[in-house]
Amino acid sequence: MADFVGAVDQGTTSSRFMIFDHDGNEVAKHQLEHTQILPRPGWVEHDPVEIWERTNVAIQNAVRAARIAASDLAAIGITNQRETTVVWDPRTGQPYCNAIVWQDTRTDTIASALDRDERGELIRRRAGLPPATYFSGGKLRWILENVDGVRAAAERGHALFGTTDSWVLWNLTGGPNGGIHATDVTNASRTMLMDLETLDWDDELLEIFGVPRAMLPRIHSSADPEAFGQARTSRPLRTPVPITAVLGDQQAATVGQVCFTPGEAKNTYGTGNFLLLNTGTEPVRSRHGLITTVCYRFGEGPAVYALEGSIAVTGSAVQWLRDQMRTIRDAAESETLARTVQDSGGIYFVPAFSGLFAPYWRSDARGAIVGLARYHTNGHLARATLESICYQSRDVVEAMAQDSGVRLDVLKVDGGVTANDLCMQTQADVLGVPVSRPVVAETTALGAAYAAGLAAGFWRDTDELREHWHESKRWEPRWSEERRAEGYAGWKKAVRRTLDWVEV
Ligand SMILES: Nc1ncnc2c1ncn2[C@@H]1O[C@H](COP(=O)(O)OP(=O)(O)O)[C@@H](O)[C@H]1O
Numbered sequence: 084m085a086d087f088v089g090a091v092d093q094g095t096t097s098s099r100f101m102i103f104d105h106d107g108n109e110v111a112k113h114q115l116e117h118t119q120i121l122p123r124p125g126w127v128e129h130d131p132v133e134i135w136e137r138t139n140v141a142i143q144n145a146v147r148a149a150r151i152a153a154s155d156l157a158a159i160g161i162t163n164q165r166e167t168t169v170v171w172d173p174r175t176g177q178p179y180c181n182a183i184v185w186q187d188t189r190t191d192t193i194a195s196a197l198d199r200d201e202r203g204e205l206i207r208r209r210a211g212l213p214p215a216t217y218f219s220g221g222k223l224r225w226i227l228e229n230v231d232g233v234r235a236a237a238e239r240g241h242a243l244f245g246t247t248d249s250w251v252l253w254n255l256t257g258g259p260n261g262g263i264h265a266t267d268v269t270n271a272s273r274t275m276l277m278d279l280e281t282l283d284w285d286d287e288l289l290e291i292f293g294v295p296r297a298m299l300p301r302i303h304s305s306a307d308p309e310a311f312g313q314a315r316t317s318r319p320l321r322t323p324v325p326i327t328a329v330l331g332d333q334q335a336a337t338v339g340q341v342c343f344t345p346g347e348a349k350n351t352y353g354t355g356n357f358l359l360l361n362t363g364t365e366p367v368r369s370r371h372g373l374i375t376t377v378c379y380r381f382g383e384g385p386a387v388y389a390l391e392g393s394i395a396v397t398g399s400a401v402q403w404l405r406d407q408m409r410t411i412r413d414a415a416e417s418e419t420l421a422r423t424v425q426d427s428g429g430i431y432f433v434p435a436f437s438g439l440f441a442p443y444w445r446s447d448a449r450g451a452i453v454g455l456a457r458y459h460t461n462g463h464l465a466r467a468t469l470e471s472i473c474y475q476s477r478d479v480v481e482a483m484a485q486d487s488g489v490r491l492d493v494l495k496v497d498g499g500v501t502a503n504d505l506c507m508q509t510q511a512d513v514l515g516v517p518v519s520r521p522v523v524a525e526t527t528a529l530g531a532a533y534a535a536g537l538a539a540g541f542w543r544d545t546d547e548l549r550e551h552w553h554e555s556k557r558w559e560p561r562w563s564e565e566r567r568a569e570g571y572a573g574w575k576k577a578v579r580r581t582l583d584w585v586e587v
C-alpha cells in the first residue's frame with residue numbers, strides 16, 4: 084500500500100510539488116518561480132513551456148527529497164492558478180503564444196462591450212460571472228483574433244485550449260504521445276464558457292466568444308479515479324502514478340481548509356486574495372459583487388458551490404515593492420520596513436493594477452497612493468501596502484455578509500502572505516474578527532492531495548480529513564471600534580479616487 088499522496092500546485096508566482104502522508108503532514112516539497120512577463124502596461128504573460136519544465140523539475144526534486152519511489156505515491160492531484168489561458172498545438176506540444184495571465188487587462192474593451200448589452204446578463208446568469216478581463220473567455224477570444232493562424236488551426240483540431248491544469252495534465256500524461264486533454268468543473272467554471280447548472284460547455288456562451296468546441300477540454304468531476312490518466316513523463320515517476328484530482332487553487336485551498344459545510348469560509352493570501360464561502364449544492368447568486376463558482380465535485384456526488392470574493396493584487400503589491408520600486412529585497416522585508424513606523428501616517432495605497440475585482444469589478448480603475456505629504460517614507464508605503472491587503476479583504480467580507488447573511492466569527496487564512504505577522508494582526512484589527520492559520524499553511528497543495536486521496540481511496544471521507552486540521556496561530560483584534568471605522572472610511576474614499584481613470 085502506497086503511503087503518500089502528491090500534489091502539483093501550479094501557481095501564479097511559482098510551481099511546486101508537495102508530498103503528504105496519511106495524516107496530511109508535509110513530507111517534502113520543491114518549488115520553482117517562473118518569469119512574470121510584462122510586455123506592456125496591463126499585460127501579464129507566462130511562458131507555458133517554462134511552467135511545464137519547472138513543474139517537471141519540481142516533481143523530480145520533491146520525490147528525490149522525500150526518498151521515495153513513484154510506487155509509494157497512491158495518487159497525484161493537480162491544482163492551478165485559474166483562468167490563465169494557454170493555447171497549444173497538440174501535434175508538437177508548442178504553445179501558439181505566451182499564456183495570458185488572469186491579471187492581464189488587454190481584454191478590457193471586449194469585457195466592457197459585453198457588459199453593455201444583453202450578452203452581459205446572459206454571462207452573469209449562466210456562468211455566474213460578471214463580464215471582466217479576469218476570466219478565460221475574453222483571453223481565448225483575443226488569441227483567436229490576434230495570433231496568426233490560431234482560429235484556422237482550432238477549427239481543424241490543431242489548437243487546444245486549456246487553463247494551466249489542462250496544460251500540465253496534458254504534458255504529464257504524455258503530451259503529443261496520447262496526453263489527456265481534460266479539466267474539472269472548478270476550472271471550467273472560471274472560463275465564462277460553462278453553464279453553472281449543467282456543468283457543460285454552453286453553445287450560446289461559445290458563440291459569444293467565438294470559440295470552436297473542438298479546442299475545449301473535457302470537463303470532469305474534481306476528483307475522479309479514471310478520468311485524468313496516469314503521470315508518466317517525469318523521470319522519477321517511471322512507474323506511472325494515477326492522477327485522480329484536478330481543481331482550481333482557490334477551491335483546493337477551501338478543501339485543504341476542510342470547509343465542507345455550507346457557511347464555512349477561507350481567505351487565501353497569495354499573488355491575489357480569494358475568499359471562498361461554501362454555499363452548498365445550489366448556486367447562490369450575488370447581489371453585492373461576488374462571483375458564483377463551483378467549489379468542488381467529488382466523483383458522482385453533487386457539485387458544491389461557493390461565493391467568491393476575488394482580489395487581483397495583494398501579495399503581488401509586495402512583489403511590486405520588491406521588483407519595481409526596489410524598496411525591499413524580499414517579501415519578508417515588507418514587514419521589517421513597515422515596522423519602522425507606527426502606522427501608515429494617513430496614506431492609502433490602492434493597488435488597482437488590474438482594475439478592481441470584487442466587489443467593485445471596475446476595469447477603468449488604476450492604482451493610486453493618496454494622502455501623501457513630504458513627511459512620508461518607504462516605511463509608510465510598506466505599511467499602506469500591507470493595509471491594502473487587509474482593507475481589500477474587508478471589502479469582500481462585507482459583501483459576503485450582505486449576500487449570505489454569514490457573519491464570520493473567525494477568518495481561516497492561508498497562503499504566502501500569512502507569513503507576515505504584522506499583516507495578519509492588521510487583518511484582525513481591520514475586520515474586528517480573529518484570524519486563524521492552520522499548521523499546514525500550504526492548504527492549496529493539501530486540498531489537491533485530499534481530493535486525489537479521496538478518489539484513490541487513500542482517505543475514507545471528508546470527516547477523516549477534518550481531523551487533520553489544527554490551528555497554529557491566531558491573531559485577536561486590538562483596534563478600537565472608532566479606529567476601525569475611521570480607517571475603513573478612509574479606504575473607501577481612496578478607492579473612489581482610483582475609479583474612472585482609464586477609458587475602456
Ligand atoms: N513575509 C511576507 N510578507 C508579505 N508578502 C509575502 C511574504 N512572503 C510571501 N509573500 C507574498 O506572497 C506571494 C506568494 O504567495 P503564494 O501563496 O506562494 O502565491 P501564489 O500561489 O499566488 O504563487 C507573493 O506575492 C509574495 O510577495
Ligand SMILES: O=P(O)(O)OC[C@H](O)CO
Pocket residue numbers: 093094095096163164165166185331332333353354355393
Ligand atoms: O496562483 P494564485 O494562488 O495567486 O491564485 C490565482 C487564482 O487562482 C486566480 O484566480
